[in-house]
Amino acid sequence: MKKWFRFGLACLLLLAASSARPQAMPLSSTTDVQRIYNRLLPQIDPIRIYDNHSHATFPDDSDMDAQAAPPDESSVLRLRDTNPEFVAAAKALFGYPYDDFQPEHAKWLIDKKKAAEKAGGTAYWVSILDKLNIETCLANRVALGPYLDPKRFHWVFFVDSFLFPLDNRDQTGKNPDMGVYIPLQEKVLRRYMQQENVGGLPADLAGYETFVRQALADNQKKGGVAMKFEVAYFRSLYFSDPPREKAEAIYAKYHAGGVPSEEEYRTFQDYVFRVLIDQAGKLGLPVHFHSAVGIGDYFSLRNGNPLNLENVLRDPRYAKVKFVLIHGGYPHTLEMIWLTAAKNVYTDSSLMGYYVYPSELKNILKQWISLFPERMMFGSDAFPFNDAVGAEETFWLAARSARTAVAAALAELVAEGAFTEQKALELARMYLHDNAARLYGELK
Numbered sequence: 001m002k003k004w005f006r007f008g009l010a011c012l013l014l015l016a017a018s019s020a021r022p023q024a025m026p027l028s029s030t031t032d033v034q035r036i037y038n039r040l041l042p043q044i045d046p047i048r049i050y051d052n053h054s055h056a057t058f059p060d061d062s063d064m065d066a067q068a069a070p071p072d073e074s075s076v077l078r079l080r081d082t083n084p085e086f087v088a089a090a091k092a093l094f095g096y097p098y099d100d101f102q103p104e105h106a107k108w109l110i111d112k113k114k115a116a117e118k119a120g121g122t123a124y125w126v127s128i129l130d131k132l133n134i135e136t137c138l139a140n141r142v143a144l145g146p147y148l149d150p151k152r153f154h155w156v157f158f159v160d161s162f163l164f165p166l167d168n169r170d171q172t173g174k175n176p177d178m179g180v181y182i183p184l185q186e187k188v189l190r191r192y193m194q195q196e197n198v199g200g201l202p203a204d205l206a207g208y209e210t211f212v213r214q215a216l217a218d219n220q221k222k223g224g225v226a227m228k229f230e231v232a233y234f235r236s237l238y239f240s241d242p243p244r245e246k247a248e249a250i251y252a253k254y255h256a257g258g259v260p261s262e263e264e265y266r267t268f269q270d271y272v273f274r275v276l277i278d279q280a281g282k283l284g285l286p287v288h289f290h291s292a293v294g295i296g297d298y299f300s301l302r303n304g305n306p307l308n309l310e311n312v313l314r315d316p317r318y319a320k321v322k323f324v325l326i327h328g329g330y331p332h333t334l335e336m337i338w339l340t341a342a343k344n345v346y347t348d349s350s351l352m353g354y355y356v357y358p359s360e361l362k363n364i365l366k367q368w369i370s371l372f373p374e375r376m377m378f379g380s381d382a383f384p385f386n387d388a389v390g391a392e393e394t395f396w397l398a399a400r401s402a403r404t405a406v407a408a409a410l411a412e413l414v415a416e417g418a419f420t421e422q423k424a425l426e427l428a429r430m431y432l433h434d435n436a437a438r439l440y441g442e443l444k
Protein backbone atom coordinates (compact mmCIF):
# COMPACT_ATOMS: atom_id res chain seq x y z
CA MET A 1 0.00 0.00 0.00
CA LYS A 2 2.74 2.38 1.08
CA LYS A 3 4.75 1.39 -1.98
CA TRP A 4 1.83 2.13 -4.31
CA PHE A 5 1.29 5.48 -2.64
CA ARG A 6 4.92 6.41 -3.13
CA PHE A 7 4.79 5.32 -6.78
CA GLY A 8 1.62 7.37 -7.32
CA LEU A 9 3.20 10.42 -5.72
CA ALA A 10 6.28 10.05 -7.90
CA CYS A 11 4.05 9.86 -10.99
CA LEU A 12 2.16 12.95 -9.92
CA LEU A 13 5.37 14.90 -9.31
CA LEU A 14 6.75 13.79 -12.66
CA LEU A 15 3.53 14.86 -14.36
CA ALA A 16 3.65 18.24 -12.60
CA ALA A 17 7.28 18.75 -13.59
CA SER A 18 6.76 17.81 -17.22
CA SER A 19 3.60 19.87 -17.61
CA ALA A 20 5.22 22.93 -15.95
CA ARG A 21 8.26 22.88 -18.23
CA PRO A 22 6.83 23.27 -21.74
CA GLN A 23 4.81 26.37 -20.96
CA ALA A 24 6.81 29.56 -21.43
CA MET A 25 6.04 32.23 -18.85
CA PRO A 26 5.96 35.98 -19.38
CA LEU A 27 7.94 36.69 -16.20
CA SER A 28 10.94 35.10 -14.61
CA SER A 29 12.94 35.81 -11.49
CA THR A 30 15.84 38.20 -12.03
CA THR A 31 18.12 36.01 -9.91
CA ASP A 32 17.36 33.07 -12.24
CA VAL A 33 18.18 35.23 -15.29
CA GLN A 34 21.43 36.42 -13.73
CA ARG A 35 22.42 32.87 -12.77
CA ILE A 36 21.72 31.51 -16.25
CA TYR A 37 23.51 34.49 -17.85
CA ASN A 38 26.56 33.80 -15.67
CA ARG A 39 26.57 30.21 -16.92
CA LEU A 40 25.94 31.03 -20.60
CA LEU A 41 28.39 33.90 -21.17
CA PRO A 42 31.60 31.91 -20.47
CA GLN A 43 30.35 29.34 -23.00
CA ILE A 44 29.42 32.01 -25.56
CA ASP A 45 32.78 33.82 -25.34
CA PRO A 46 34.75 30.95 -26.95
CA ILE A 47 32.39 30.75 -29.97
CA ARG A 48 34.37 31.77 -33.05
CA ILE A 49 32.58 34.67 -34.75
CA TYR A 50 31.71 34.94 -38.45
CA ASP A 51 31.41 38.69 -39.00
CA ASN A 52 28.92 39.43 -41.80
CA HIS A 53 29.86 43.09 -42.28
CA SER A 54 32.89 45.24 -41.52
CA HIS A 55 35.16 47.89 -42.99
CA ALA A 56 38.43 46.51 -41.64
CA THR A 57 40.92 49.22 -42.52
CA PHE A 58 43.62 51.64 -41.52
CA PRO A 59 42.08 55.11 -41.19
CA ASP A 60 43.96 56.70 -44.12
CA ASP A 61 42.89 54.10 -46.72
CA SER A 62 40.19 55.56 -48.98
CA ASP A 63 39.28 52.06 -50.25
CA MET A 64 37.59 51.35 -46.90
CA ASP A 65 34.24 52.45 -48.36
CA ALA A 66 32.80 53.70 -51.64
CA GLN A 67 31.55 56.79 -49.87
CA ALA A 68 32.91 59.27 -47.36
CA ALA A 69 31.43 60.72 -44.21
CA PRO A 70 29.06 63.59 -44.99
CA PRO A 71 30.41 67.07 -44.29
CA ASP A 72 28.48 67.80 -41.10
CA GLU A 73 27.72 64.54 -39.42
CA SER A 74 25.92 64.28 -36.08
CA SER A 75 26.73 61.20 -34.04
CA VAL A 76 24.65 59.04 -31.69
CA LEU A 77 25.61 59.24 -28.01
CA ARG A 78 27.46 55.93 -27.81
CA LEU A 79 29.74 56.76 -30.74
CA ARG A 80 30.92 60.14 -29.50
CA ASP A 81 34.57 60.56 -28.56
CA THR A 82 33.54 60.83 -24.91
CA ASN A 83 32.32 57.21 -24.67
CA PRO A 84 34.54 55.56 -22.03
CA GLU A 85 33.98 52.17 -23.69
CA PHE A 86 36.49 53.15 -26.40
CA VAL A 87 39.14 53.56 -23.69
CA ALA A 88 38.21 50.10 -22.41
CA ALA A 89 38.58 48.77 -25.97
CA ALA A 90 42.05 50.31 -26.41
CA LYS A 91 43.12 48.91 -23.03
CA ALA A 92 41.81 45.42 -23.85
CA LEU A 93 43.40 45.33 -27.32
CA PHE A 94 46.66 47.23 -26.83
CA GLY A 95 47.18 47.78 -23.09
CA TYR A 96 46.51 51.51 -23.61
CA PRO A 97 47.95 53.13 -20.48
CA TYR A 98 45.64 56.18 -20.25
CA ASP A 99 42.04 56.77 -19.21
CA ASP A 100 41.05 59.29 -21.87
CA PHE A 101 41.85 60.37 -25.42
CA GLN A 102 43.49 63.73 -24.66
CA PRO A 103 45.56 64.49 -27.78
CA GLU A 104 48.87 63.83 -26.02
CA HIS A 105 47.50 60.45 -24.81
CA ALA A 106 45.82 59.50 -28.09
CA LYS A 107 49.19 59.95 -29.78
CA TRP A 108 50.38 56.75 -28.03
CA LEU A 109 47.63 54.80 -29.80
CA ILE A 110 48.01 56.57 -33.15
CA ASP A 111 51.76 55.90 -33.18
CA LYS A 112 51.18 52.21 -32.44
CA LYS A 113 48.76 51.88 -35.37
CA LYS A 114 50.94 53.90 -37.75
CA ALA A 115 53.85 51.57 -36.90
CA ALA A 116 51.68 48.51 -37.67
CA GLU A 117 50.68 50.03 -41.02
CA LYS A 118 54.29 50.86 -41.87
CA ALA A 119 55.47 47.36 -40.98
CA GLY A 120 53.28 45.97 -43.80
CA GLY A 121 52.15 42.36 -44.08
CA THR A 122 48.86 40.83 -42.99
CA ALA A 123 49.74 39.81 -39.42
CA TYR A 124 48.39 42.93 -37.70
CA TRP A 125 44.72 42.59 -38.72
CA VAL A 126 44.79 38.82 -38.25
CA SER A 127 46.00 39.49 -34.69
CA ILE A 128 43.04 41.84 -34.10
CA LEU A 129 40.62 39.11 -35.22
CA ASP A 130 42.40 36.56 -33.04
CA LYS A 131 42.18 38.80 -29.96
CA LEU A 132 38.41 39.04 -30.47
CA ASN A 133 37.97 35.40 -31.44
CA ILE A 134 36.66 36.29 -34.89
CA GLU A 135 37.29 33.46 -37.34
CA THR A 136 36.14 35.02 -40.62
CA CYS A 137 35.27 38.58 -41.43
CA LEU A 138 33.58 40.05 -44.49
CA ALA A 139 35.32 43.28 -45.52
CA ASN A 140 33.01 45.63 -47.41
CA ARG A 141 35.46 47.79 -49.33
CA VAL A 142 36.19 49.20 -52.78
CA ALA A 143 39.13 46.76 -52.94
CA LEU A 144 40.40 44.29 -50.35
CA GLY A 145 43.67 45.97 -49.39
CA PRO A 146 47.11 44.31 -49.30
CA TYR A 147 47.20 44.24 -45.48
CA LEU A 148 44.11 42.01 -45.17
CA ASP A 149 44.71 38.26 -45.32
CA PRO A 150 42.15 36.86 -47.81
CA LYS A 151 41.96 33.65 -45.78
CA ARG A 152 40.39 35.58 -42.90
CA PHE A 153 38.91 38.65 -44.67
CA HIS A 154 36.49 38.03 -47.53
CA TRP A 155 35.72 40.82 -49.96
CA VAL A 156 32.23 42.34 -50.41
CA PHE A 157 32.35 44.80 -53.31
CA PHE A 158 30.14 47.79 -54.11
CA VAL A 159 27.78 47.94 -57.11
CA ASP A 160 25.95 51.28 -56.66
CA SER A 161 28.21 53.04 -59.15
CA PHE A 162 26.63 51.05 -62.02
CA LEU A 163 23.42 53.00 -61.32
CA PHE A 164 25.12 56.36 -62.00
CA PRO A 165 26.71 56.30 -65.48
CA LEU A 166 24.82 59.33 -66.87
CA ASP A 167 25.31 63.06 -66.26
CA ASN A 168 24.89 63.31 -62.48
CA ARG A 169 24.67 67.11 -62.22
CA ASP A 170 21.12 67.05 -60.82
CA GLN A 171 21.93 64.16 -58.44
CA THR A 172 25.01 65.89 -57.03
CA GLY A 173 23.11 69.15 -56.57
CA LYS A 174 20.33 67.63 -54.45
CA ASN A 175 22.02 68.37 -51.11
CA PRO A 176 25.54 68.77 -49.65
CA ASP A 177 25.77 65.07 -48.74
CA MET A 178 24.98 63.98 -52.32
CA GLY A 179 27.62 66.50 -53.39
CA VAL A 180 30.14 64.32 -51.55
CA TYR A 181 28.67 60.90 -52.35
CA ILE A 182 28.00 60.99 -56.09
CA PRO A 183 31.46 62.10 -57.32
CA LEU A 184 32.83 59.12 -55.35
CA GLN A 185 30.40 56.79 -57.15
CA GLU A 186 31.62 58.21 -60.46
CA LYS A 187 35.17 57.44 -59.36
CA VAL A 188 34.29 53.81 -58.56
CA LEU A 189 32.57 53.46 -61.95
CA ARG A 190 35.67 54.78 -63.72
CA ARG A 191 37.71 52.22 -61.80
CA TYR A 192 35.42 49.40 -62.94
CA MET A 193 35.64 50.66 -66.54
CA GLN A 194 39.42 50.59 -66.30
CA GLN A 195 39.30 47.08 -64.82
CA GLU A 196 37.17 45.92 -67.77
CA ASN A 197 39.19 47.85 -70.38
CA VAL A 198 36.17 49.92 -71.35
CA GLY A 199 37.37 53.26 -72.74
CA GLY A 200 34.06 55.14 -72.52
CA LEU A 201 30.40 54.32 -71.95
CA PRO A 202 29.31 51.62 -74.45
CA ALA A 203 27.22 52.88 -77.36
CA ASP A 204 24.02 51.02 -76.42
CA LEU A 205 22.31 49.48 -73.43
CA ALA A 206 23.27 45.96 -74.50
CA GLY A 207 26.93 47.00 -74.37
CA TYR A 208 26.44 48.58 -70.95
CA GLU A 209 24.74 45.44 -69.62
CA THR A 210 27.61 43.27 -70.87
CA PHE A 211 30.09 45.57 -69.10
CA VAL A 212 28.10 45.40 -65.83
CA ARG A 213 27.68 41.61 -65.92
CA GLN A 214 31.35 41.08 -66.77
CA ALA A 215 32.53 43.38 -63.96
CA LEU A 216 30.51 41.36 -61.41
CA ALA A 217 31.87 38.06 -62.74
CA ASP A 218 35.44 39.39 -62.60
CA ASN A 219 35.00 40.72 -59.06
CA GLN A 220 33.84 37.27 -58.02
CA LYS A 221 36.96 35.77 -59.64
CA LYS A 222 39.05 38.28 -57.67
CA GLY A 223 37.63 36.85 -54.45
CA GLY A 224 34.34 38.74 -54.05
CA VAL A 225 31.88 36.71 -51.96
CA ALA A 226 28.95 39.15 -52.12
CA MET A 227 27.91 42.46 -53.67
CA LYS A 228 26.70 45.45 -51.72
CA PHE A 229 24.23 48.27 -52.34
CA GLU A 230 24.49 51.37 -50.19
CA VAL A 231 21.95 52.93 -52.53
CA ALA A 232 19.61 53.82 -49.63
CA TYR A 233 21.94 56.82 -49.16
CA PHE A 234 21.19 58.05 -52.68
CA ARG A 235 17.56 57.19 -53.42
CA SER A 236 14.60 55.03 -52.32
CA LEU A 237 15.02 51.28 -51.89
CA TYR A 238 11.80 50.88 -53.88
CA PHE A 239 12.64 49.63 -57.38
CA SER A 240 9.96 49.47 -60.05
CA ASP A 241 10.08 46.94 -62.89
CA PRO A 242 10.28 48.98 -66.12
CA PRO A 243 10.36 47.32 -69.55
CA ARG A 244 13.79 47.11 -71.20
CA GLU A 245 12.76 49.34 -74.13
CA LYS A 246 12.24 52.27 -71.76
CA ALA A 247 15.72 51.93 -70.27
CA GLU A 248 17.17 51.42 -73.74
CA ALA A 249 15.66 54.67 -74.99
CA ILE A 250 16.89 56.64 -71.95
CA TYR A 251 20.42 55.24 -72.31
CA ALA A 252 20.45 56.00 -76.04
CA LYS A 253 19.35 59.57 -75.34
CA TYR A 254 21.83 60.38 -72.57
CA HIS A 255 24.88 58.08 -72.67
CA ALA A 256 26.85 60.65 -74.68
CA GLY A 257 25.66 63.67 -72.67
CA GLY A 258 22.66 65.62 -71.45
CA VAL A 259 21.02 65.60 -68.02
CA PRO A 260 18.18 63.06 -67.64
CA SER A 261 15.06 64.11 -65.76
CA GLU A 262 14.52 62.68 -62.26
CA GLU A 263 11.95 60.23 -63.62
CA GLU A 264 14.12 59.15 -66.55
CA TYR A 265 17.15 58.51 -64.32
CA ARG A 266 14.99 56.62 -61.82
CA THR A 267 13.52 54.39 -64.54
CA PHE A 268 16.97 53.67 -65.97
CA GLN A 269 18.33 52.80 -62.49
CA ASP A 270 15.36 50.53 -61.72
CA TYR A 271 16.13 48.55 -64.86
CA VAL A 272 19.92 48.33 -64.25
CA PHE A 273 19.23 47.31 -60.64
CA ARG A 274 17.33 44.29 -61.95
CA VAL A 275 20.20 43.40 -64.29
CA LEU A 276 22.49 43.42 -61.23
CA ILE A 277 20.12 41.21 -59.21
CA ASP A 278 19.69 38.83 -62.13
CA GLN A 279 23.45 38.51 -62.55
CA ALA A 280 23.89 37.98 -58.79
CA GLY A 281 21.49 35.05 -59.09
CA LYS A 282 23.39 33.62 -62.07
CA LEU A 283 26.75 33.92 -60.28
CA GLY A 284 25.41 32.74 -56.90
CA LEU A 285 26.55 35.98 -55.25
CA PRO A 286 24.57 37.07 -52.17
CA VAL A 287 23.31 40.67 -52.38
CA HIS A 288 23.84 42.99 -49.41
CA PHE A 289 21.77 46.12 -48.82
CA HIS A 290 22.29 48.98 -46.43
CA SER A 291 18.79 48.97 -44.93
CA ALA A 292 18.56 51.16 -41.87
CA VAL A 293 19.19 54.65 -40.64
CA GLY A 294 22.18 56.33 -42.20
CA ILE A 295 24.68 59.03 -41.39
CA GLY A 296 24.37 62.64 -42.54
CA ASP A 297 21.72 65.31 -42.24
CA TYR A 298 19.87 64.32 -45.41
CA PHE A 299 19.45 60.57 -45.04
CA SER A 300 15.80 59.64 -45.68
CA LEU A 301 14.36 57.18 -43.16
CA ARG A 302 11.44 56.59 -45.48
CA ASN A 303 13.72 55.76 -48.44
CA GLY A 304 15.88 53.46 -46.31
CA ASN A 305 12.97 51.46 -44.87
CA PRO A 306 13.58 47.80 -45.80
CA LEU A 307 9.87 47.31 -46.57
CA ASN A 308 10.59 49.20 -49.81
CA LEU A 309 12.40 46.07 -51.01
CA GLU A 310 9.45 43.74 -50.44
CA ASN A 311 8.46 43.51 -54.14
CA VAL A 312 12.04 42.44 -54.99
CA LEU A 313 12.52 40.05 -52.05
CA ARG A 314 9.20 38.31 -52.80
CA ASP A 315 9.69 38.15 -56.57
CA PRO A 316 9.69 34.47 -57.69
CA ARG A 317 12.22 35.35 -60.43
CA TYR A 318 14.76 35.98 -57.66
CA ALA A 319 13.87 32.99 -55.45
CA LYS A 320 17.44 31.70 -55.81
CA VAL A 321 19.10 35.05 -54.99
CA LYS A 322 20.25 35.36 -51.38
CA PHE A 323 19.39 38.79 -50.00
CA VAL A 324 21.22 40.06 -46.93
CA LEU A 325 19.64 43.14 -45.36
CA ILE A 326 22.41 44.43 -43.16
CA HIS A 327 22.08 46.65 -40.06
CA GLY A 328 18.84 44.84 -39.08
CA GLY A 329 16.76 47.45 -40.90
CA TYR A 330 17.23 49.48 -37.72
CA PRO A 331 14.97 50.99 -36.37
CA HIS A 332 12.53 48.78 -38.32
CA THR A 333 13.84 45.64 -36.64
CA LEU A 334 10.49 43.88 -36.26
CA GLU A 335 9.51 44.43 -39.91
CA MET A 336 13.02 43.26 -40.76
CA ILE A 337 12.76 39.88 -39.07
CA TRP A 338 9.42 39.31 -40.79
CA LEU A 339 11.03 40.04 -44.17
CA THR A 340 13.38 37.15 -43.38
CA ALA A 341 10.38 34.80 -43.25
CA ALA A 342 11.25 34.18 -46.93
CA LYS A 343 13.89 31.46 -47.13
CA ASN A 344 16.32 33.56 -49.20
CA VAL A 345 16.34 36.66 -46.96
CA TYR A 346 18.79 37.24 -44.08
CA THR A 347 19.66 40.08 -41.73
CA ASP A 348 22.46 41.04 -39.37
CA SER A 349 22.96 43.15 -36.26
CA SER A 350 25.79 45.27 -37.68
CA LEU A 351 25.77 49.02 -36.98
CA MET A 352 22.78 48.84 -34.60
CA GLY A 353 24.93 46.64 -32.33
CA TYR A 354 27.04 49.67 -31.46
CA TYR A 355 24.42 52.40 -32.01
CA VAL A 356 22.43 51.11 -29.05
CA TYR A 357 23.68 49.78 -25.72
CA PRO A 358 23.66 46.01 -25.04
CA SER A 359 20.45 46.26 -22.96
CA GLU A 360 18.55 47.40 -26.07
CA LEU A 361 20.42 45.07 -28.44
CA LYS A 362 19.31 42.27 -26.09
CA ASN A 363 15.65 43.21 -26.66
CA ILE A 364 16.06 43.14 -30.46
CA LEU A 365 17.97 39.85 -30.45
CA LYS A 366 15.37 38.30 -28.15
CA GLN A 367 12.63 39.20 -30.59
CA TRP A 368 14.60 37.86 -33.57
CA ILE A 369 15.59 34.62 -31.82
CA SER A 370 11.94 34.06 -30.92
CA LEU A 371 10.91 34.29 -34.60
CA PHE A 372 13.50 33.23 -37.22
CA PRO A 373 16.78 32.36 -35.47
CA GLU A 374 18.26 30.77 -38.62
CA ARG A 375 18.14 34.06 -40.55
CA MET A 376 20.05 36.37 -38.16
CA MET A 377 23.78 36.96 -38.17
CA PHE A 378 26.39 38.94 -36.31
CA GLY A 379 27.99 41.91 -38.07
CA SER A 380 30.40 44.40 -36.53
CA ASP A 381 30.34 47.27 -39.04
CA ALA A 382 33.83 47.94 -37.68
CA PHE A 383 34.88 51.34 -38.98
CA PRO A 384 37.51 53.92 -38.02
CA PHE A 385 36.05 56.98 -36.30
CA ASN A 386 39.29 58.92 -36.16
CA ASP A 387 43.04 58.27 -36.14
CA ALA A 388 42.93 57.04 -32.52
CA VAL A 389 39.60 55.18 -32.31
CA GLY A 390 39.83 52.82 -35.25
CA ALA A 391 38.15 49.78 -36.75
CA GLU A 392 40.06 47.81 -34.08
CA GLU A 393 38.15 49.44 -31.20
CA THR A 394 34.80 49.21 -33.00
CA PHE A 395 35.40 45.50 -33.69
CA TRP A 396 35.87 45.13 -29.94
CA LEU A 397 32.78 47.18 -29.04
CA ALA A 398 30.56 45.30 -31.50
CA ALA A 399 31.83 41.84 -30.54
CA ARG A 400 31.60 42.43 -26.76
CA SER A 401 28.14 44.01 -27.09
CA ALA A 402 26.83 41.13 -29.21
CA ARG A 403 28.21 38.37 -27.00
CA THR A 404 26.79 39.90 -23.81
CA ALA A 405 23.48 40.91 -25.41
CA VAL A 406 22.82 37.48 -26.92
CA ALA A 407 23.74 35.83 -23.60
CA ALA A 408 21.24 38.10 -21.84
CA ALA A 409 18.49 37.52 -24.42
CA LEU A 410 18.96 33.75 -24.18
CA ALA A 411 19.14 33.82 -20.36
CA GLU A 412 15.74 35.52 -20.24
CA LEU A 413 14.22 33.02 -22.67
CA VAL A 414 15.63 30.04 -20.74
CA ALA A 415 14.39 31.49 -17.42
CA GLU A 416 10.95 32.02 -18.96
CA GLY A 417 10.87 28.33 -19.93
CA ALA A 418 11.14 28.82 -23.71
CA PHE A 419 13.95 26.25 -24.14
CA THR A 420 16.92 24.65 -22.40
CA GLU A 421 20.38 26.09 -21.84
CA GLN A 422 21.72 23.56 -24.33
CA LYS A 423 19.35 24.88 -26.99
CA ALA A 424 20.33 28.44 -26.02
CA LEU A 425 23.99 27.70 -26.81
CA GLU A 426 23.01 26.21 -30.16
CA LEU A 427 21.09 29.43 -30.96
CA ALA A 428 24.07 31.56 -29.91
CA ARG A 429 26.32 29.58 -32.26
CA MET A 430 23.84 30.08 -35.10
CA TYR A 431 23.79 33.86 -34.57
CA LEU A 432 27.51 34.36 -34.04
CA HIS A 433 28.82 31.91 -36.61
CA ASP A 434 26.85 29.10 -38.21
CA ASN A 435 24.11 31.01 -40.07
CA ALA A 436 26.68 33.14 -41.91
CA ALA A 437 29.07 30.22 -42.53
CA ARG A 438 26.16 28.31 -44.06
CA LEU A 439 25.02 31.28 -46.18
CA TYR A 440 28.50 31.68 -47.73
CA GLY A 441 28.80 27.94 -48.34
CA GLU A 442 31.37 27.14 -45.68
CA LEU A 443 29.07 24.95 -43.64
CA LYS A 444 26.52 22.36 -44.80
Ligand SMILES: [Zn+2]
Binds near residue numbers: 053054055140381
Ligand atom coordinates in the same frame (compact mmCIF):
# COMPACT_ATOMS: atom_id res chain seq x y z
ZN1 LIG B 1 29.11 49.41 -43.07
